[in-house]
Amino acid sequence: MKITAYGVRPEEQPWLTKIAQKNHFELIQTAAWLTADNVDLARGSIGISAFQTLPYSAAVFAKMAALKIPVLAIRNVGTDNLDLASADREGIEVSNVPVYSPAAIAEFVVLSALQLLRQAPATTRLVAQDQLAEVQNLVGGELNQQTIGVIGTGHIGLLAAKTFHNFGARVLAYDAFPRTDQPDWLEYVADLPTLLAQSQIVTLHVPGIKANDHLLDARALARLPKGALVINTARGNLIDTSALLAALTTGQIGGAAIDTYEFENQIERASESHQPITAPYYHDLLAMSNVILTPHIAYHTDVAVQNMVQGSLANILNYQAAKQLLNPVK
Ligand code: NAD
Numbered sequence: 238m239k240i241t242a243y244g245v246r247p248e249e250q251p252w253l254t255k256i257a258q259k260n261h262f263e264l265i266q267t268a269a270w271l272t273a274d275n276v277d278l279a280r281g282s283i284g285i286s287a288f289q290t291l292p293y294s295a296a297v298f299a300k301m302a303a304l305k306i307p308v309l310a311i312r313n314v315g316t317d318n319l320d321l322a323s324a325d326r327e328g329i330e331v332s333n334v335p336v337y338s339p340a341a342i343a344e345f346v347v348l349s350a351l352q353l354l355r356q357a358p359a360t361t362r363l364v365a366q367d368q369l370a371e372v373q374n375l376v377g378g379e380l381n382q383q384t385i386g387v388i389g390t391g392h393i394g395l396l397a398a399k400t401f402h403n404f405g406a407r408v409l410a411y412d413a414f415p416r417t418d419q420p421d422w423l424e425y426v427a428d429l430p431t432l433l434a435q436s437q438i439v440t441l442h443v444p445g446i447k448a449n450d451h452l453l454d455a456r457a458l459a460r461l462p463k464g465a466l467v468i469n470t471a472r473g474n475l476i477d478t479s480a481l482l483a484a485l486t487t488g489q490i491g492g493a494a495i496d497t498y499e500f501e502n503q504i505e506r507a508s509e510s511h512q513p514i515t516a517p518y519y520h521d522l523l524a525m526s527n528v529i530l531t532p533h534i535a536y537h538t539d540v541a542v543q544n545m546v547q548g549s550l551a552n553i554l555n556y557q558a559a560k561q562l563l564n565p566v567k
Pocket residue numbers: 314315316335342388389390391392393394411412413414441442443444445449452470471472496497533534535536537
């Protein structure tokens with residue numbers, strides 16, 4: 238019995254190996270992302286475990302079908318980069334790991350809010366330039382004084398909301414399908430414009446499906462109070478980056494922390510091949526001292542890594558044993 242894992246990072250290897258030994262399967266590991274050109278490596282496998290933000294294309298699923306590999310078990314939450322119609326057409330079953338550590342992302346969001354409020358990027362730059370007197374002029378804000386707008390109150394949004402609440406902030410929320418079990422401190426509003434009009438900090442926690450493309454566009458950003466802070470750890474397509482840059486330039490937006498970037502695929506490919514980053518607006522944003530850009534790392538904790546590997550392989554093993562995925566992606 239053989240399983241092939243793509244996009245493997247060094248910190249995942251001990252977990253992959255441990256599970257392979259315990260369950261007596263042969264494990265093929267590669268750091269390469271899964272593409273139509275390297276599916277052949279998985280020939281004879283009962284399933285593929287993969288991890289990447291680059292697209293899983295129709296050609297990948299066609300090759301998997303040709304090789305009779307029945308399962309693609311991704312090691313993460315987001316499914317926006319999967320061509321699910323093709324997977325379905327080719328008869329490939331797809332699973333994800335829907336909950337591996339919401340706290341990892343929620344804590345990163347609050348960290349981002351604190352960094353922006355205390356002007357951490359500007360402080361770091363000035364200290365590095367020996368402009369210590371200038372640092373004394375930077376006055377921070379306090380999280381306990383802020384009204385936070387949480388867009389999407391699923392696994393991660395709810396935990397981010399709770400963490401903000403624990404800091405003493407007021408927390409408003411908008412979700413297309415509000416929870417029925419919401420805590421009493423969480424204030425749902427009826428629609429997105431109402432949320433935006435009151436939020437000094439807005440944080441996104443909705444999926445990157447097509448319907449959510451540019452949820453925060455120029456109009457939405459203009460609804461926020463002047464100087465509001467924007468945090469995106471969800472998916473890059475949720476923000477119109479050109480509109481964000483314009484709003485940062487006028488001061489309508491006071492700062493932004495972007496972990497998931499609209500054009501992140503170009504950045505990933507470029508950094509992988511040591512080529513220059515040419516993603517639109519990236520260098521403009523990088524030059525701003527009230528912007529934090531991170532390369533999609535909000536999830537990256539020890540707990541998350543372990544759970545991602547275990548969750549993905551559990552889907553493949555369960556499919557092999559019972560012809561059923563634990564976390565099928567619809
Ligand atoms: P989830 O499915 O648990 O919750 C999503 C919520 O969004 C649901 O309650 C849904 O009703 C709501 N929603 C969908 N569209 C909406 C809209 N237009 N307006 C209002 N509400 C809407 O998802 P999750 O696990 O909490 O993940 C949230 C986001 O975080 C996803 O985009 C996911 O891909 C991303 N993510 C990022 C990282 C990272 O490292 N940066 C890690 C994991 C997940």
